[in-house]
Amino acid sequence: MSFRLSHTLTFCLLIVSFGLSAQTDGDIFKELGAASHNGPVPSRLELRDGEWLQRLRAQTGQAKFRFQTDRLRAGQLPKTPGLTLLTDHETGRVIRATGRPRALAPKAPTRKDALDYLELLAEDLQLRAGDDEIRPGELLTDELGQTHVRLQQFYRGLPVKPADAYLHATDSQGFDLFMGRLQPAPEGLQITPGLSVETVITEAKISFGSTWHQLSSQQLEWVGEPQIEAELVVYYHDDIARLAYELELHPNLGIHLTRYVDAHDGTTIHEHSHICGTAGLHAVLPPTTATAQNLYGQTVTLNTFSQDGGFFLFDLARPMARTDANGDAQGVIQTFDAAGQSPLNDGFNPATGSSANNRDWTRNATSVHSNAGIAYEYYRTNFNRNSIDGQGGSIYSFYNVNDEDGAQLDNAFWGGRAMFYGNGDQGFRDLPKALDVAGHEMTHGVISATANLVYELQPGAINESLADVFGYLIENRTNDFRLGDDVINPAVFPSGALRNLQDPNNGGNRFGDRGWQPAHTDEYVNLPNDRDNDNGGVHVNSGIPNRAFYNFATTAGIGDDRAGQVYYRAMTTYLTRSSRFIDLRLAVARAALDLYGADAELAANTAFANVGIGGPVDTGGGGGTTPEQGGDYENDLSVNPGDRFILLTDTDRSALYLADEGGNILANPLATVAPGSRPSVTDDGTLALFIDDENQIRGYDFVNDELFFLEGTPATIWRNVAISKDGRLIALTTTDQDNIIYVGALANGDLAPMVLTNPTFGQGISTDNVLYPDAMEWEPGGEFLMYDALSQLDDGLTFWDINFLRAWDGDADTFGDGDIVKLYDQLEEGTSIGNPTFAKNSPYVIAFDRVNVPGSSTTYAVLAANIEQGETALVWNNDAIGYPNYGVADDFLLFDGETGDGTEVLAVQPLMANKITVDGNPGAIINGGSWGTNFATGQRELSVALDAPVVENTAVRLYPTATSGAVTVEFPLLTGPRPLRVLDLSGRTVTTFNVAHDRAQLDLSNLPAGQYYLAVPVVDGVVVRAVVRR
Structure with a gap:
């Protein structure tokens, strides 16, 4: 298709870089002029006949794209230019900020740079100056030259829990990435405790009754910390801040709890366990070695130690081994024989495994000691890790451990600083045999020393999954993704494995079947967060990230070695105590990018998308790859293949003009009529509709280069118009400035009024405080209309916000039910958003204007958001309303702006592939241009595979x-x-x-x-x- 144009080219073109500054005495968001009433609204439009109408009526069917409002996840509106924010849709708080604030010049990532970055990010993190403090820890620069610093949050000098985050600098130009979870500033919290720490400690000991045993100095060495510690903190539980004592409790060797006690009334707010289940010698002589058979019947070499004529499972041969100032051995691998004792009982006093001749080692002792050495070497040789704690700390293992009643222990577990192995009972046999079990338990220790994931709910499931992953990698049986297969009782686990990374369902069909785990978020099991229910299902729901690892490791070009490197970096560099599944995806994807580039990042994102952790990755059409919670998948359209143009007006709104995508004016003017509304163009670029300055509906037929009235007898009552992408439907507002949008079908001219309300949190409840709508745009499927509207609160305050109206029923091919969904349930006082526009090819991405009137000043900004993922970016701090519009390929945003000298221009801001993050600075493309609309003249399919709405039904x-x-x-x-x-x-x-x-x-x-x-x-x-x- 081509345009027939014969206009002279005299419009001024200016292409420059420009800088904008905040306006201090701005106008209100939208000034529509006084309402007027020029006649009744007809029930049917008397359409002017013409070739344009015949073309539309010749179309059959309707676009089958399904826009689903239940997927909407509005992210937090960013306040910091240069940053793109990802918001957790459950908490509404930022969990990732990418980019560097524009106010920060490039400089080395120092402690001061971290503080400067955090000061600019504070408002986005909902922190309050004076009360809240984020303290950077030690700056660490890794082998890639990237700098990382862990952050600790304080409130009036007290640590805030749980709150854990990192700043990262990918190069020497300063910090440019925030990842983690911090807490908002508490309101009115009393920070003087009503109870003394001594009282709380005493009550804690009493609460354990007879299970509290005073630990010996040797036992405290195995624990690695005091038996009880207390610290006054601000603790958030169920999003409520409370003054609490954080207690670290070791009532015996088999229990390690963190308990939060209300500092005013002494009640236990919450507690969680650190015990992760699978379901001192003097250095004076050189080490010795022995050969012995393990539980596989294999002959292995053991590092032992000889003293006083005996030999002991005491490995001093590793690079971490050393002696302290007293000559005592440090950095050893020491293995103890519990001899049927239980760490849950008083008097637990195992001896170091020993032999009189260094030859008669039992097979379970041999397996435990050998496996500890293999796991240690795996971390040392692959990651240069110096023992479990990274500091050369000793590694302790206990075998022949029984249950507290003397029965065989049917488990193995990490006890906080040591590994404990039962010999098995009903579900297991010869537990010390399995190298993957040993690797699993040691990895719990590595996790404790790095990410320190809380052992409950999703953080606990990640903890278990990482232990499974490295258990598999340490066992080093490529492509055998079963865990515990050498030690399970097949009568109990008929699949032949405890767990399976490749197939988490593991031979079962549902929760409760032995060995079954969910393989996808669709199967996620919500369990109570208590010890009777596996701390919220940590051993159950770990199957989902387990399968994600399998997906990643088996991707072409990845493999076990690379996957191990990526997961180790994610664990030690990006994960934090409270990380959820989405944070794991972010961490793995970022680590993959760091180590192996964009292809590995794509593989990681795809691996997690395929188990429902975040939306699928768009690999064609330029969609974003940023994930969020849940299993939504984003639908992209192919890019319109036609010639690309810009339809625009001038700043005086005196005429319409046509330019190519580069800003070269092709029609000057296209039409001399003055537009009263921004033109709306069909997807194929054949027709544009707008309201003229006399409130009449006008159309421009690009096929025949013709300006026309839509109505045979033009009414002068209209304020705005939007045509659907396929040209079959229109939406209209009138000069009455009331709360009604009129939806029309161009096939017959029928109109239906739809009354706008504001839905509230109450089910089925809405309010009638909408004053009037303005900007409107149809989504590609032609069912929902996105619009902005002015509303008034009971106290008289007014604001603009963005909504979605079910204007058409695609299945019945008739008017919709008028259901309304708000993009934001609540905006900050003084904030308005409006002029929304969809990305041309990704209807889950929008751009819009924001105006803030915090006091006497007014500030403007253009924002872009992925409304399925909850990620929002501040595109540009503007001097006026921007009226943004996406380019045909979604690779830039067009908007109204001003240059530094006050010249009004149509500006273009390049975008990255996710369609919301800026790529460089904006530039002025047309001097004096305004209301630019990008379109193309090609044909494309406005459809996706599903021809009915996606719904949920648990019976399926x-x-x-x-x-x-x-x-x-x-x-x-x-x-x-x-x-x-x-x-x-x-x-x-x-x-x-x-x-x-x-x-x-x-x-x-x-x-x-x-x-x-x-x-x-x-x-x-x-x-x-x-x-x-x-």
């Missing part, structure tokens, strides 16, 4: 979620047969099964290995379930 079950052959699907009975479609990651249907019953087996063996989605039709839409073809 699919198992197993990973298979090399068949899967079983169960679903509610519908009348007649139905098609079950299998989709690939691009949304393409790869195969269809016609099913007539409510349960079916589907053979996927003919599909290539990879991730797929099964689309199951139900009464109200389509249920989507993920499945992996191994």
Whole structure:
């Protein structure tokens, strides 16, 4: 398609870099002029006949793109230019900030640079100057030249818990990445305790009754810290800040708890365990070695120690071994024989494993001591790690450990500084045998010394998953992703393994089946956070990140070695105490990028997306790769292949002009009519609609180069108009400035009024405090209309915000039910947002204006957001309203701005691939231009694979979620047969099964290995379930 243009080119073009400064005496957000009433609104538009209308009526069907408001996750509005914020949609707080604040010049990443960065980020982190303090720890520069510093939060001098984060500098130009979770400033917290620390400690001891045993000096060495410690802290529990004592408690060797006690009334707020289950000699002589058989029957070499005629499992041969000032050995691997004792009981006093001749070592002693050495060497040789604690600390293991009642212990566990091994009972046998078990337990120690993930809920599940991952890597059986397979009782675990990284369902079908774990967030099991329920399911839900590791490690070009390096860096550099699954994805992806580049980062993001941790990665169409919670997947459209143009007006709003994408004016003017609203253009670039300065609906037919009135007898009552992408629908507002949007079908001219309200937190409750809407834009599917509106609160305050109106029902092809969803439930006082626009190819990305009126001054900014992921970026601090609009390929934003000398320009801001983060500085593209709208003249499919809304229905079950052959699907009975479609990651249907019953087996063996989605039709839409073809 081509335009027929015959206009002279005299419009001024200016391409320069420009800088903007905040305006101090700004105007209100939008000045629409006084309301007027020029006649009634008709129930049907009398459409002017023309070729444009015949073209529209000739179209059949409707775009099948499904815009789903239940996926909306609005991120926090950023205050700091230069930063892109990722917000946790559950807490509403920032968990990642990327970029460097524009106010900070490039400089070396020093402690002062960290403090300067944090000062600028403080408002975004919801911190309050004076009361809140973030203290940087030691700055560490790694082998890649990157600098990292861990942050500790304080409130009026008291540590804040849980609060843990890092600043990272990827080069020598200063800190440019914040990752972690800090707490907002508490309100009105009394920080003088009502109870003394002595009272709290006494009550804590009493609470354990007979299980409290005074530990000996030898036992305290195994523990590695005092038996009880207390510190006054500000503790957040269920998002409420309380003054509390944090108690570290070791009532005996088998229990290590952190307990938070209210500092005013002594009640226990919360506690969590540090015991992670799988379900002192004098150095005077040189070390010796021995050969012995382990529980596999293999002959191995042991490092032992000879003293007083005996030999002991005391390894002094490692590089970490040394003596202290008293001549005592440090940095040893020491293995103790518990001889049937339990660390839960008083008098636990095991002896170092010994032999009279250095030959008759038992097989379980040999396995424990040998495996500890192998695990130590794995961390030393692969990561240059100096023991579990990284400081050359001794490694202690205990074998022949029994339960407190004297029965065989059917478990192995990490006890805070030592590893304890039972010999097995019902579920296990010969637990010391398994190298992956030893690697698992030692990794718990490494985690404690690095990320220190809290052993509960998602942080605890990550803790368990990392232990499984490195247990697998230490065992070094490539492509055998089973754990504990050498020590389980097959009568209890019929799959032959305790857990399976490749197939977390592990032969089971549901929670409760022995060995079953979820393989996808769809199967996540919500359990109470107590010891009776596995601390919120740490051994259950770890299956989800386990499968993510498998996905990553088996990606072409990754493999076990690279995956191990990436996960170690994630664990030691990016994860924090309170990290959730989404934080693990962020950490692994960032570590992959650091070590192996963008392809590895993509592999990491894809691996996690395929288990539902964040949305899938867009590998075509330029979509973002930033994840958030949940299993949503983002739908992208292909880029319009046609010629690219900009439709614009001048700052006086006197005419319309046409330019190419580079800003070269092609039609000067295109039409001499003065626009009263910003033009709205169809997706194929054939038609633009706008309101003129006499409040009439105008159209411009680009095919025939014709300006026309939409109505046969033009009414003068209209304020704004938006045409749907496919040209079938319009939305109108009137000069009455009331709370109504009129939705029209151009096929017949029918109009339906839709009354705008503000939905509230109460189910089915809304308020009628909407004054009037203004800017409007249809999403590609033509069902939802995005609009901004002015509302008034009961106290008289007014604000603009962004909403989504279900204006059309695509299934019934008629008017929608008028349901409204707000992008933000609440904005800060003095903040308004408006003029929203969709990215051209990614309807989960939008840009909009923000205006702040905190006092006598007014500030403007252009923002961009991924509204599925909760990530928002401040694009530019502006001098006026920006009216942003995305480029045809979403690689830049066009907006109104001013140069440093006050010249009004149409500006362009380049964007990175995620479509919200700026790439360099903006530039002025057209001097005197305004209201720029990018469009292209090509044809493209406005559709995705699913032709019904995606809904959730718990009755739809699919198992197993990973298979090399068949899967079983169960679903509610519908009348007649139905098609079950299998989709690939691009949304393409790869195969269809016609099913007539409510349960079916589907053979996927003919599909290539990879991730797929099964689309199951139900009464109200389509249920989507993920499945992996191994």
